[in-house]
Amino acid sequence: MSDNTKDEVAIRNLVENWASGVRRKDLGAILLNHSPNILMFDVPPPLESKGLEAYKRTWDLFFSWAHDPVVFNIREMSVTAGDDVAFVTALMRCAGTEVSGEDIELDFRLTIGLRKIDNQWIVMHEHHSIPATQ
């Protein structure tokens, strides 16, 4: 395998393990290999969350909404990896209960930005969103 292919496989595994951590509600697995300075753009407000503590709170909010067992599936994923910077795009699906009591499945978009630090890929940025409904 070329170095870039190895990096793409490593990143694909990292994202799959992270998504699996979300399905298990395993916060340790969710936070693994995430930068202390992570910048999160999440589906619900706020506009942005900076740092691991704020990132953690976005998962508290998600788990208060999500069905149990948790649906958090990668439908399509594409990895673009250089030597030390990479990004991932994905189409995802989750499911939860709205404030109205309605059970919904939600297709959302995910972009992840990573940097290789001390030979380990680290998540610096996540952008989760759904199209605006207005």
Add this chain to the structure above:
Amino acid sequence: MSDNTKDEVAIRNLVENWASGVRRKDLGAILLNHSPNILMFDVPPPLESKGLEAYKRTWDLFFSWAHDPVVFNIREMSVTAGDDVAFVTALMRCAGTEVSGEDIELDFRLTIGLRKIDNQWIVMHEHHSIPATQ
């Protein structure tokens, strides 16, 4: 300047020229240095737009909504550049008229994924979104 700093400056200029192209409604400037295979996650539906033709249509939709003169401002931008892959995060502001007739200013999040091809940074991916309102 280190190579990475030069790349960061080049990418910052690219994004600023692109945003300026949006403000001038200059489709040539908007499409410049964008991949034929660009993957766009836009603020309004659809969930995704693949390829330059579909990307162009997202701008037709934007300009049908946007005020004139166009507001499309970079409030904050951060560039993470490696040798051949990079990503950009930004907080942006635009303004337009809703279907309801209401004039609004919209703060949105932007993530861009780039790859250096033949010594030129090329936009492979854009993700524009606002937080969900439900």
